[in-house]
Amino acid sequence: MSNRSFAILGTGALGGFYGAKLQKAGKDVHFLLNSDYDYVSKHGLVIESKDGDFTLPQVNAYNDVEKMPQCDVVVIALKTTQNHLLPQMLPSVVRDDGVVLVLQNGLAVEEEVAKIVGNVNIIGGLCFLCSNKVAAGHIRHLDYGQITLGGYANDYESTGVTHYMQQIANDFASAGISMELAKDLLLARWKKLVWNIPYNGLSVILDARTDELMSYVHTRQLVEQLMHEVALGSLSCGRIIPDSFIQTMLNYTINMKPYRTSMKIDYDERRPLEVEAIFGNPLRKAHLLGVNLPQISCIYQQLKFLDEIRRVEVRDLNS
Amino acid sequence: MSNRSFAILGTGALGGFYGAKLQKAGKDVHFLLNSDYDYVSKHGLVIESKDGDFTLPQVNAYNDVEKMPQCDVVVIALKTTQNHLLPQMLPSVVRDDGVVLVLQNGLAVEEEVAKIVGNVNIIGGLCFLCSNKVAAGHIRHLDYGQITLGGYANDYESTGVTHYMQQIANDFASAGISMELAKDLLLARWKKLVWNIPYNGLSVILDARTDELMSYVHTRQLVEQLMHEVALGSLSCGRIIPDSFIQTMLNYTINMKPYRTSMKIDYDERRPLEVEAIFGNPLRKAHLLGVNLPQISCIYQQLKFLDEIRRVEVRDLNS
Numbered sequence: 036m037s038n039r040s041f042a043i044l045g046t047g048a049l050g051g052f053y054g055a056k057l058q059k060a061g062k063d064v065h066f067l068l069n070s071d072y073d074y075v076s077k078h079g080l081v082i083e084s085k086d087g088d089f090t091l092p093q094v095n096a097y098n099d100v101e102k103m104p105q106c107d108v109v110v111i112a113l114k115t116t117q118n119h120l121l122p123q124m125l126p127s128v129v130r131d132d133g134v135v136l137v138l139q140n141g142l143a144v145e146e147e148v149a150k151i152v153g154n155v156n157i158i159g160g161l162c163f164l165c166s167n168k169v170a171a172g173h174i175r176h177l178d179y180g181q182i183t184l185g186g187y188a189n190d191y192e193s194t195g196v197t198h199y200m201q202q203i204a205n206d207f208a209s210a211g212i213s214m215e216l217a218k219d220l221l222l223a224r225w226k227k228l229v230w231n232i233p234y235n236g237l238s239v240i241l242d243a244r245t246d247e248l249m250s251y252v253h254t255r256q257l258v259e260q261l262m263h264e265v266a267l268g269s270l271s272c273g274r275i276i277p278d279s280f281i282q283t284m285l286n287y288t289i290n291m292k293p294y295r296t297s298m299k300i301d302y303d304e305r306r307p308l309e310v311e312a313i314f315g316n317p318l319r320k321a322h323l324l325g326v327n328l329p330q331i332s333c334i335y336q337q338l339k340f341l342d343e344i345r346r347v348e349v350r351d352l353n354s
Numbered sequence: 355m356s357n358r359s360f361a362i363l364g365t366g367a368l369g370g371f372y373g374a375k376l377q378k379a380g381k382d383v384h385f386l387l388n389s390d391y392d393y394v395s396k397h398g399l400v401i402e403s404k405d406g407d408f409t410l411p412q413v414n415a416y417n418d419v420e421k422m423p424q425c426d427v428v429v430i431a432l433k434t435t436q437n438h439l440l441p442q443m444l445p446s447v448v449r450d451d452g453v454v455l456v457l458q459n460g461l462a463v464e465e466e467v468a469k470i471v472g473n474v475n476i477i478g479g480l481c482f483l484c485s486n487k488v489a490a491g492h493i494r495h496l497d498y499g500q501i502t503l504g505g506y507a508n509d510y511e512s513t514g515v516t517h518y519m520q521q522i523a524n525d526f527a528s529a530g531i532s533m534e535l536a537k538d539l540l541l542a543r544w545k546k547l548v549w550n551i552p553y554n555g556l557s558v559i560l561d562a563r564t565d566e567l568m569s570y571v572h573t574r575q576l577v578e579q580l581m582h583e584v585a586l587g588s589l590s591c592g593r594i595i596p597d598s599f600i601q602t603m604l605n606y607t608i609n610m611k612p613y614r615t616s617m618k619i620d621y622d623e624r625r626p627l628e629v630e631a632i633f634g635n636p637l638r639k640a641h642l643l644g645v646n647l648p649q650i651s652c653i654y655q656q657l658k659f660l661d662e663i664r665r666v667e668v669r670d671l672n673s
Contacts, residue, residue, distance in 0.1 A: 240559060241659055253658035260651075329648040332579075339572035340560055 039206060042106035042128050043067060046075065046096075048166045049138060050112025051174045053182075053212065055080045055091055060210035065095045065103050067124075072098035074171035083169075084176035086211065100124045108203060110136045114301075115144060115312035125151050134199050138162050138182070140231060140297075141312025142224050142320060145187040156199045157187040159220045161227050167300075181213040185220025191272070193219040225269035226276060230284050231313055233261040235298035236334040239308065239341060246293040249285075257330070259285060264328045268317050271326035305349050308342045310335065358525060361425035361447045362386060365394065365415075367485040368457060369431025370493045372501075372531065374399045374410055379529035384414045384422050386443075391417035393490035402488075403495035405530065419443045427522060429455045433620075434463060434631035444470050453518050457481050457501070459550060459616075460631025461543050461639060464506040475518045476506040478539045480546050486619075500532040504539025510591070512538040544588035545595060549603050550632050552580035554617035555653040558627065558660060565612040568604075576649070578604060583647045587636050590645035624668050627661045629654065 040063040043054035051066070058064040068075055076096035082089050097103045100123070109129045113120070118139075129135055129152055137144050138160045145157050165178040184204055186194030196216045204214040217223040237248055237258065248254045262284065266276040301308055314335040321328055359382040362373035370385070377383040387394055395415035401408050416422045419442070428448040432439070437458075448454055448471055456463050457479045464476050484497040503523055505513030515535045523533040536542040556567055556577065567573040581603065585595040620627055633654040640647055 237656075241656060243659070243663075247663070248659075251659050251662055253655040253662075257652060257655040257659075260648075329579075330652045333576060333649045333652045336572040336576040337556075337560060340562070340567075340570050343570055343572075344562075344566070 038063065039107035039202070040104065041065065041206075042103055042109045044100070044109065044111050044124060044128070045113035045117070046071065046080075047112065047114075048168045048174055049162060049164060050110060051080060051168065051172075052082060052084075052164065052166050052176055052180075053110065053112070053138070053162075053207070053210075055082050055089070055094075055174070056210040056212060057206065058091055058094065059089055062206065062210070065097060065106060067097050067100055067103065069098065071171040072096060078172055081173045082176060083174070085178060086176070086180075100128050103128050105130045106133065108134045108136055108206070110138055111144075111148070112138050114307070115139050115141055115309045116307040118144065118147060118312075121147065122151050129155055131155065134158055134203065136160055136184075136203060137187075139312065140227070140309055141314075141316055142221075142228065143316035144312060145191070145220070149187065149189075156197075158197075158200055158203060159185050159187055159224065161185075161223055181215065182207060183215040183217050183223055185217040185223045187220055191221035193221070219274065221272055222269070222274040222276075225265065225272065225274055225317075226280065228268075228313065228317055229262050229265045229276060229281060230288070232265050232317070232331060232334070233258040234288065235296045235313060236261070236331075236338060238296040238299040239302045240334065240337050244293045244295055244299075245288050245291060249289050255285075258288075261330055261334070264331050265317070267326060268321040268328050268331070271321045271324040302341070302345070305345060307346065308338060310338045310342055314338060357382065358426035358521070359423065360384065360525075361422055361428045363419070363428065363430050363443060363447070364432035364436070365390065365399075366431065366433075367487045367493055368481060368483060369429060370399060370487065370491075371401060371403075371483065371485050371495055371499075372429065372431070372457070372481075372526070372529075374401050374408075374413075374493070375529040375531055376525065377410055377413065378408055381525065381529070384416060384425060386416050386419055386422065388417070390490040391415060397491055400492045401495060402493070404497060405495070405499075419447050422447050424449045425452065427453045427455055427525070429457055430463075430467070431457050433626070434458050434460055434628045435626040437463065437466060437631075440466065441470050448474055450474070453477055453522065455479055455503075455522060456506075458631065459546070459628055460633075460635055461540075461547065462635040463631060464510070464539070468506065468508075475516075477516075477519055477522060478504050478506055478543065480504075480542055500534065501526060502534040502536050502542055504536040504542045506539055510540035512540070538593065540591055541588070541593040541595075544584065544591065544593055544636075545599065547587075547632065547636055548581050548584045548595060548600060549607070551584050551636070551650060551653070552577040553607065553613075554615045554632060555580070555650075555657060557615040557618040558621045559653065559656050563612045563614055563618075564607050564610060568608050574604075577607075580649055580653070583650050584636070586645060587640040587647050587650070590640040590643040621660070621664070624664060626665070627657060629657045629661055633657060 043050045043066045046066040046068045079092040134156045161183040163179045163181045166176040184200045186197045262281045269276045362369045362385045365385045365387045398411040453475045480502040482498045482500045485495040505516045507513045514537045581600045588595045
């Protein structure tokens with residue numbers, strides 16, 4: 036058992052769940068909070084989970100990153116729409132020989148982190164987690180929970196499985212979290228986009244669940260075309276996604292329970308959409324390598340419009 | 355002055371307006387109606403117009419095309435979503451040496467008409483008309499009204515300005531309708547699609563007026579990209595639309611009053627959308643000539659989904 040310390044930046048449905056699991060397994064965990072700080076510093080965290088409910092009456096809660104101790108592992112569990120805060124947050128909380136673990140969607144966030152703290156190890160994690168924050172300090176874990184880890188090096192060159200990845204995987208596995216190690220983070224991220232780009236995008240634009248998108252022929256075709264464009268983008272980075280993977284994702288989704296995507300939930304809850312991480316960054320990466328992805332670009336521009344309209348509505352509601 | 359007779363197939367906002375203008379100018383006009391037949395056969399038509407209101411207390415109204423006399427000019431003023439009715443309607447009402455005037459949006463309707471009544475002259479008309487049916491037999495003409503005519507020949511080969519076009523233009527002009535004669539119907543139809551495809555499509559998908567689409571940078575860019583794809587489609591048919599035309603359409607729309615497109619009005623009123631005529635037919639025509647239009651295809655598939663969902667809703671409401 037390691038005695039590595041963990042900083043959780045963003046104690047929401049994702050960060051709160053994984054952080055609580057780590058603390059329950061005996062790790063030294065420090066939680067950064069924003070609106071829920073007062074409540075959680077007094078009452079701790081409650082996790083309702085399909086794997087068993089538990090309560091942590093006392094957690095190390097902070098409302099200011101400057102007050103946090105330097106930690107061995109800094110887990111970025113914010114939405115990517117908050118990433119403009121990272122340059123302020125990261126330098127004070129991460130140790131020189133520490134690890135930053137990016138548990139976020141989309142592409143290229145590791146590059147941003149490397150620009151801020153180039154002297155640390157950066158690991159990307161792709162979470163397959165279905166959980167919601169139902170109240171302050173109260174998280175409901177519905178399904179899944181697995182994390183795929185991949186090491187980040189300059190410009191996403193493949194790192195293979197590193198010592199640091201092994202350590203983190205062991206820490207999380209000891210907390211009951213299923214872990215997978217990927218040799219190539221960029222390929223793993225593009226593969227996750229094969230699902231995220233069509234379903235997150237179309238669910239918001241067309242106000243639809245996954246089962247609705249799959250039960251009409253035109254959207255089913257559009258989903259598949261978008262998946263092939265993601266594979267083209269991946270190929271522009273030298274990463275091959277086979278057609279069989281696309282067929283697997285389509286069949287997987289057809290057989291899934293009707294599902295409201297995370298971006299659709301964000302949209303319905305009037306939260307900012309992770310459009311840049313999931314759509315803008317992949318488009319720009321492929322474009323730099325000379326590859327245009329016209330249908331993903333169409334979806335991106337539609338989402339930007341809807342997101343900006345909603346920002347204006349929220350601002351008007353609050354003024 | 356000619357004494358040509360006119361059959362108006364579809365006495366709605368468009369057919370009712372033009373037919374009433376023709377009758378007021380002394381033409382022999384016969385109106386086909388559906389739900390408004392009883393009312394209009396008793397009370398005639400009322401036209402409120404920016405060019406002057408008028409009433410026609412008595413019109414030749416029919417609820418069955420078989421009861422109509424054979425006419426010199428048969429005006430197709432149905433929505434294209436009703437075109438499955440044309441094979442039944444056209445043969446009995448059009449004279450052998452008569453003219454069919456297709457006053458519809460989109461592409462390829464003339465080809466369908468030629469398959470039904472190949473022995474008549476076919477003329478396409480592009481209407482720039484802003485009018486609504488506000489009640490049975492009551493039409494409100496808000497703005498514009500110009501028609502561009504173009505002759506149809508095999509596979510849309512350019513006809514130049516024909517004798518028949520001149521005759522019809524004279525008839526409509528004598529009724530106070532501004533007419534323009536196009537030498538190349540297919541070019542004229544593709545040019546109208548430069549506006550119709552982006553604005554009709556995005557207004558429905560993004561629930562937006564023209565001014566909203568133009569005031570956000572991402573939709574403004576998407577509109578322009580879609581216009582360039584329409585020009586590519588046109589080029590696949592050997593018709594060149596210059597960039598300057600696209601810039602003119604963009605500037606024209608920026609300077610327009612905030613406008614709800616006709617497809618958006620259809621969608622809001624839960625009527626079927628003219629997706630095939632405006633999107634499907636141009637896509638198929640370009641595709642047959644080896645040209646893919648991926649962003650128009652994306653919009654088409656989204657609209658098909660929204661239209662089909664709405665058909666299901668309407669069916670459930672009525673059941």
